[in-house]
Amino acid sequence: MTTLLEVKNVSKQFGKDTKxxxxxxxxxxEGEFVSVIGPSGAGKSTLLxxxxxxxxxxxxxxIFDDAYVHQLNKKELKKVRTKIGMIFQHxxxxxxxxxxxxxxxxxxxxxxxxxxxxxxxxxxxKLQAARILQILGLEEQIYKRSDQLSGGQKQRVGIARALIQxxxxxxxxxxxxxxxPNSSKIIMDHLRNICTSMGITVVVNLHQVDVALxxxxxxxxxxxxxxxxxxxxxxxxxxxIHQIYGSDEGKLIFDLGGSHVS
Amino acid sequence: xxxEGPIKTFSLQTDKFLDNQLRERLSxxxxxxxxxxxxxxxxxxxxxxxxxxxxxxYKDVNFIDALLLTLDNLGKxxxxxxLKHFSFSHALFQVLVTLGLAFLTTIFGAIIAxxxxxxxxxxxxxxPLSVVIKGTVALIRAVPTVLWVLIFAVAAGLGSVAAxxxxxxxxxxxxxxxxxxxxxxxxxxxxxxxxxxxxxWWQIVFQAVIPSSITYMVSWTFLRFEINxxxxxxxxxAAGAGGIGFDMFMASGxxxxxxEIGAITYFILIVAICLEIFATRIKKKLKVLS
Numbered sequence: 001m002t003t004l005l006e007v008k009n010v011s012k013q014f015g016k017d018t019k020x021x022x023x024x025x026x027x028x029x030e031g032e033f034v035s036v037i038g039p040s041g042a043g044k045s046t047l048l049x050x051x052x053x054x055x056x057x058x059x060x061x062x063i064f065d066d067a068y069v070h071q072l073n074k075k076e077l078k079k080v081r082t083k084i085g086m087i088f089q090h091x092x093x094x095x096x097x098x099x100x101x102x103x104x105x106x107x108x109x110x111x112x113x114x115x116x117x118x119x120x121x122x123x124x125x126k127l128q129a130a131r132i133l134q135i136l137g138l139e140e141q142i143y144k145r146s147d148q149l150s151g152g153q154k155q156r157v158g159i160a161r162a163l164i165q166x167x168x169x170x171x172x173x174x175x176x177x178x179x180x181p182n183s184s185k186i187i188m189d190h191l192r193n194i195c196t197s198m199g200i201t202v203v204v205n206l207h208q209v210d211v212a213l214x215x216x217x218x219x220x221x222x223x224x225x226x227x228x229x230x231x232x233x234x235x236x237x238x239x240x241i242h243q244i245y246g247s248d249e250g251k252l253i254f255d256l257g258g259s260h261v262s
Numbered sequence: 263x264x265x266e267g268p269i270k271t272f273s274l275q276t277d278k279f280l281d282n283q284l285r286e287r288l289s290x291x292x293x294x295x296x297x298x299x300x301x302x303x304x305x306x307x308x309x310x311x312x313x314x315x316x317x318x319x320y321k322d323v324n325f326i327d328a329l330l331l332t333l334d335n336l337g338k339x340x341x342x343x344x345l346k347h348f349s350f351s352h353a354l355f356q357v358l359v360t361l362g363l364a365f366l367t368t369i370f371g372a373i374i375a376x377x378x379x380x381x382x383x384x385x386x387x388x389x390p391l392s393v394v395i396k397g398t399v400a401l402i403r404a405v406p407t408v409l410w411v412l413i414f415a416v417a418a419g420l421g422s423v424a425a426x427x428x429x430x431x432x433x434x435x436x437x438x439x440x441x442x443x444x445x446x447x448x449x450x451x452x453x454x455x456x457x458x459x460x461x462x463w464w465q466i467v468f469q470a471v472i473p474s475s476i477t478y479m480v481s482w483t484f485l486r487f488e489i490n491x492x493x494x495x496x497x498x499x500a501a502g503a504g505g506i507g508f509d510m511f512m513a514s515g516x517x518x519x520x521x522e523i524g525a526i527t528y529f530i531l532i533v534a535i536c537l538e539i540f541a542t543r544i545k546k547k548l549k550v551l552s
Contacts, residue, residue, distance in 0.1 A: 054454065054457065078460040078462065080460075081457075081459060081460035082459065082460040086455065086459070088451060088454070088455060090451050091451075092449070092451030092452050093452065093455075094452045094469070094470045094473055094474055095449075095452075095474070096473050096474055096476070097469075097473055105455070105456055105459065105461070105469060105470075106459050108456060108459060108460070108461035108462075108469065109459050109461055111465070113464050114464075116461065116462070116465035116468075117464045117465050117467070117468035117469065119468070119469060158455075161455070161459070162459075165459055165460075171458075
């Protein structure tokens with residue numbers, strides 16, 4: 001498998017003395033499902049946003065699909081971004097628009113300014129949107145306004161919007177943090193399915209250790225802006241997890257391979 | 263922080279000793295700076311009002327007579343309205359002219375304010391540009407519309423041209439503030455999501471920003487239309503911009519015809535009420551949609 005994404009020595013400084021990331025290095029292979037875990041405020045979101053430069057890294061290199069993301073100009077960056085789908089904790093849909101309109105927003109990066117601004121999409125694009133929505137189980141909701149959907153449905157629209165971009169990489173910023181267990185499972189199943197059957201690489205920020213262990217091929221543990229663990233989900237030990245969260249033994253609630261860790 | 267004791271149980275029995283303790287606590291209402299300031303201001307205003315009425319120079323006007331005459335004039339205006347110097351259809355046409363003036367200036371204002379509003383909203387523009395536009399617009403807004411019309415009258419001559427330019431000018435400044443504030447209330451996430459997918463500025467504006475804030479924009483624009491109607495009436499008289507305001511000026515300042523003024527007032531009142539009803543309906547519909 002070839003390497004799709006390489007993050008080399010990336011640091012990010014906010015203001016004078018808040019260091020969100022320091023010398024983060026890792027690489028992601030094509031078709032991999034990677035989870036980033038770590039305590040709140042460890043820099044997980046910043047790390048994810050550095051990859052598509054929603055946040056500019058202070059130093060370091062990011063290489064995505066043979067493009068040096070940190071060196072690109074505005075126009076080239078937009079082109080790279082069309083190949084990176086992003087999913088958010090709060091879904092980030094335009095509430096007043098319908099499900100299909102929100103889905104089609106994923107095509108904007110490919111369209112001319114005028115066609116995009118006026119919302120002129122081709123028949124093919126609409127059909128593709130409908131296809132994706134059907135796979136995600138939203139075919140009944142196509143013309144519903146997105147604020148009439150449940151949280152889980154909104155997140156599936158978010159996934160549809162990312163998928164219609166025809167991306168190589170999906171960045172998911174805590175996709176299930178505001179969802180109930182049932183919807184969470186549906187979303188994670190979809191993400192896993194996208195990774196396995198479509199070969200799209202997925203990098204996901206998670207708070208739920210058990211979910212991360214269950215779904216991912218690889219886990220990256222982040223604490224105070226540093227990578228403290230990088231390995232397969234199978235090889236992780238409870239000791240590693242305690243180290244990631246910087247907690248004392250016996251103070252976390254999670255399951256590791258069916259046995260309760262205490 | 264004070265250490266909290268164990269949780270007390272609620273009982274309905276009254277305890278005299280405890281009640282007295284609580285009463286004492288209630289009576290110790292703290293005196294704050296603001297309450298003192300408010301009381302001093304109130305007393306000062308009462309004193310000034312009384313002093314002003316005592317020190318007025320009433321000349322030979324008898325208060326009762328004056329009051330009766332005023333009421334008589336008002337009665338003539340509103341109970342015996344008539345049209346003498348022009349016909350009903352002429353009045354109707356002039357009301358339409360005034361409405362047209364209000365409509366034109368609102369539309370001009372709205373179109374220009376949309377662009378400036380986008381540039382003045384901090385979340386979709388840059389901070390320095392936003393500050394510059396908002397500052398300029400605040401300055402323009404601080405000067406009343408009538409003054410702007412008179413200022414433009416220097417170049418355009420007193421009349422409809424000056425009125426249109428002046429009213430548009432003030433409408434722009436008002437709507438830029440209203441629009442940019444509704445844009446700024448927009449959820450940051452939606453913009454972020456579109457940026458992350460590679461969409462450009464115009465696409466984000468038309469696909470996320472405007473659809474999200476269209477209800478606010480419509481209701482602000484309509485409010486400005488109502489304001490512009492009132493201003494357009496005044497402009498007819500003050501700047502010779504034509505319309506029903508000019509007829510009113512003629513009826514009062516030229517013919518001294520109270521009854522005709524009454525009739526014109528009724529005309530304006532009816533139009534204003536119609537606008538109000540229409541605006542409420544639109545807002546209701548938008549609320550259902552949002």
